[in-house]
Amino acid sequence: MLQAIADSLSLGSVYVLFALGLSLSWSVLNLLNLAYGAQFMLGAYFAYLVGTHWHHSLLLVLPVVVVIVAATSVLADNLVFRHLRRQAGTPVESELSMLVASIGLAAVAVTLVQHATAGESEFVPQTVFKVRTLHFGGLFRMTNMQLIMLIVTVVLTVVLAVVVKWSRFGRAMRGVAVDPATCELLGVNSNRLFSTTIAISGAMAGLAGVLLAIHLSTVDANMGDPLLTKAFAIIIIGGVGSIAGAAVGGYLLAFAETFTVVYGPANYKDAIAFIIILIVLLVRPTGLFARKRWERS
Amino acid sequence: MKHLPNPMRSFAKPQRGKLIAIVSASSAIAVVLAGCSSSKKSGAAASTSAAASTSAATGSTPAAPSVAASSAATGGGASLPASIAVTAIQDLTGAVGAVGIATQNGMNLAVKEINASGMLGSTQLSINYKDTATTSAQAVSLMSAAAASDSVAIFGPVSSQESVAMAPIAQTSKVPTIFTQSGADGVITAGNFNFRVTAPQAFFQPKLISYLSAHNIKSVDLLYDTDVPTTKGLAEQTLPPLFKAANITLKNSYGIQTTTTDISAYVSKIAGENPDAVGISDTNPGVSPAIIALRNAGYKGLIFGGSSFGVASLKAAGAQAKGVVWTTDFDPQSTFPQTVKFVADYKAAYSGAAPNNYAAEGFDAAYLLAYGLKDTTGALSRTTLQAGLTTATMAGFSGALGQLTFQGNDLREAGYVETYDGAGNVSPAT
Numbered sequence: 001m002l003q004a005i006a007d008s009l010s011l012g013s014v015y016v017l018f019a020l021g022l023s024l025s026w027s028v029l030n031l032l033n034l035a036y037g038a039q040f041m042l043g044a045y046f047a048y049l050v051g052t053h054w055h056h057s058l059l060l061v062l063p064v065v066v067v068i069v070a071a072t073s074v075l076a077d078n079l080v081f082r083h084l085r086r087q088a089g090t091p092v093e094s095e096l097s098m099l100v101a102s103i104g105l106a107a108v109a110v111t112l113v114q115h116a117t118a119g120e121s122e123f124v125p126q127t128v129f130k131v132r133t134l135h136f137g138g139l140f141r142m143t144n145m146q147l148i149m150l151i152v153t154v155v156l157t158v159v160l161a162v163v164v165k166w167s168r169f170g171r172a173m174r175g176v177a178v179d180p181a182t183c184e185l186l187g188v189n190s191n192r193l194f195s196t197t198i199a200i201s202g203a204m205a206g207l208a209g210v211l212l213a214i215h216l217s218t219v220d221a222n223m224g225d226p227l228l229t230k231a232f233a234i235i236i237i238g239g240v241g242s243i244a245g246a247a248v249g250g251y252l253l254a255f256a257e258t259f260t261v262v263y264g265p266a267n268y269k270d271a272i273a274f275i276i277i278l279i280v281l282l283v284r285p286t287g288l289f290a291r292k293r294w295e296r297s
Numbered sequence: 298m299k300h301l302p303n304p305m306r307s308f309a310k311p312q313r314g315k316l317i318a319i320v321s322a323s324s325a326i327a328v329v330l331a332g333c334s335s336s337k338k339s340g341a342a343a344s345t346s347a348a349a350s351t352s353a354a355t356g357s358t359p360a361a362p363s364v365a366a367s368s369a370a371t372g373g374g375a376s377l378p379a380s381i382a383v384t385a386i387q388d389l390t391g392a393v394g395a396v397g398i399a400t401q402n403g404m405n406l407a408v409k410e411i412n413a414s415g416m417l418g419s420t421q422l423s424i425n426y427k428d429t430a431t432t433s434a435q436a437v438s439l440m441s442a443a444a445a446s447d448s449v450a451i452f453g454p455v456s457s458q459e460s461v462a463m464a465p466i467a468q469t470s471k472v473p474t475i476f477t478q479s480g481a482d483g484v485i486t487a488g489n490f491n492f493r494v495t496a497p498q499a500f501f502q503p504k505l506i507s508y509l510s511a512h513n514i515k516s517v518d519l520l521y522d523t524d525v526p527t528t529k530g531l532a533e534q535t536l537p538p539l540f541k542a543a544n545i546t547l548k549n550s551y552g553i554q555t556t557t558t559d560i561s562a563y564v565s566k567i568a569g570e571n572p573d574a575v576g577i578s579d580t581n582p583g584v585s586p587a588i589i590a591l592r593n594a595g596y597k598g599l600i601f602g603g604s605s606f607g608v609a610s611l612k613a614a615g616a617q618a619k620g621v622v623w624t625t626d627f628d629p630q631s632t633f634p635q636t637v638k639f640v641a642d643y644k645a646a647y648s649g650a651a652p653n654n655y656a657a658e659g660f661d662a663a664y665l666l667a668y669g670l671k672d673t674t675g676a677l678s679r680t681t682l683q684a685g686l687t688t689a690t691m692a693g694f695s696g697a698l699g700q701l702t703f704q705g706n707d708l709r710e711a712g713y714v715e716t717y718d719g720a721g722n723v724s725p726a727t
């Protein structure tokens with residue numbers, strides 16, 4: 001049982017760590033960024049590149065990769081999303097056009113990496129971080145990376161939730177999402193705010209990419225897509241608009257999957273997990289933590 | 298009038314920040330491209346050195362083979378045109394892109410040798426590649442287009458899902474199609490215009506079972522990919538009766554999807570059951586992560602696998618993959634003359650990179666086409682080429698995989714059991 005709980009926390013951390021940045025951009029900025037999986041993959045790929053060619057530890061590789069991925073996100077916003085927002089006539093048009101553009105951006109990134117790796121999977125060398133198994137009194141075990149991911153996930157979730165809900169910056173973000181015109185009149189530069197939020201979202205994708213590349217022991221051009229699908233489910237379960245909800249949703253899904261594997265018919269893991277999601281949505285259509293009306297910010 | 302506080306005053310900074318972001322991101326893209334040029338991957342270089350052209354755009358119209366009205370070039374009993382361009386519908390990107398690229402490398406090397414040696418007289422062979430992106434719908438679309446074109450033959454992809462869908466089209470269109478890998482049922486049985494230059498893994502599993510028995514393996518667990526027909530078929534249909542016949546208890550089988558990212562729960566269960574051996578029937582990206590997860594969970598028993606195992610798929614696991622064994626149709630250390638020559642030529646052509654079984658299969662597939670062209674009688678057409686290929690398979694030939702013999706249109710061989718030393722080296726398992 002304890003090992004199952006440990007595995008659930010590990011799997012949940014994988015899901016939530018990936019989903020946090022997407023939740024930020026979708027919940028707050030109305031940007032359903034389908035390039036997020038590719039950003040995550042870029043984080044993993046740059047961790048492999050930097051780790052392989054520079055032979056530095058995680059303490060140096062992580063911030064470098066996070067900055068690179070954040071910068072690519074800002075570049076995407078400046079070159080693509082900003083123009084689409086300006087040209088769109090209505091918010092719905094803006095959302096749809098950015099969604100479609102994000103699909104294109106993802107395809108470009110995946111193709112570039114696929115070409116660079118000749119389709120082969122790579123890995124982050126152990127010089128960056130050596131994964132070790134930790135035994136907790138013989139009751140259960142986790143690797144050091146699983147523990148790091150759990151701690152980082154919890155801390156990031158709390159920090160993000162607090163910033164979005166209570167900080168001046170968070171209020172500005174939510175204000176721009178609801179009514180950018182009024183915010184502009186109040187002196188808020190919505191484009192700069194959007195870019196900053198995108199950069200934070202990209203940075204989180206990069207962070208997740210580095211940590212998960214080490215945990216999953218693989219860097220593959222297509223590694224972002226499966227997690228992207230799960231992330232949408234997690235955000236919907238938790239309630240679009242709630243960072244904490246996304247975290248709870250992620251761990252709930254992880255527990256459902258893990259306990260099905262351990263105690264139930266393992267081959268039906270995904271089916272049972274999504275039945276649980278359906279039940280949650282039937283009971284709470286807007287998600288566990290959302291308000292009655294579906295409001296993203 | 299009191300000014301309202303600007304909550305975003307910290308963002309009223311000059312454009313410097315944006316410029317830095319743009320420069321950083323541009324540098325990132327440059328780093329990615331630098332990774333392309335300094336990479337040990339040699340697929341791009343190899344494809345330009347062989348008489349082949351790669352068409353990355355999907356659905357593009359393939360170049361029609363240039364068929365000379367008359368030609369002095371002869372190959373066997375047929376009067377072959379001055380040049381023959383065939384279509385290869387291959388998985389060059391997507392989930393099994395690495396496998397497809399390795400196959401392409403082998404094919405390109407073979408085409409280069411065939412043309413240089415004059416095996417087909419003065420006829421020059423070339424291949425137009427179409428990328429399926431490892432999606433069945435795209436593969437079928439490309440197959441339909443190729444079947445409707447002038448291509449006298451087609452090379453099929455490595456993915457079983459795609460090949461099973463393409464084989465009936467090959468048969469109804471009567472275009473000879475040569476597959477590699479594609480071990481699922483329904484490829485060869487679609488008809489006599491389909492050929493396969495990879496023996497179904499079921500034919501060399503008995504060697505693996507013998508190895509397990511010889512090493513006192515009494516119980517096994519299986520972890521396999523349910524989305525790939527080959528791995529699913531092996532785990533659910535082929536291996537269980539073989540285990541039973543060898544008095545090896547199959548404790549449990551765990552099917553996972555290709556998209557499953559974290560297998561901690563499965564690994565914990567397997568480690569808890571502690572079988573004598575664990576079989577991993579998965580595609581490349583999942584092999585090392587599964588081995589690493591098992592070892593980190595404390596599992597110390599034997600790990601075995603199939604043709605997806607190899608230096609490329611095991612390198613991430615490093616020392617934790619020491620001692621794993623697998624069955625394959627290609628032994629790079631074989632002393633068979635054609636294998637030795639293939640390994641040396643491949644290394645010379647691809648910057649010292651060692652070939653794997655996929656490259657060897659691609660190489661032999663291209664040679665099967667060449668032998669089929671040589672054995673074609675009468676004017677070259679799809680039908681006469683099919684007859685020529687049938688003659689070639691009946692005779693068999695020496696290839697990179699060894700001495701190739703066929704049962705009908707399907708390769709047969711006993712295979713090898715290989716092992717990994719944890720440091721990048723593969724050798725026969727003893």
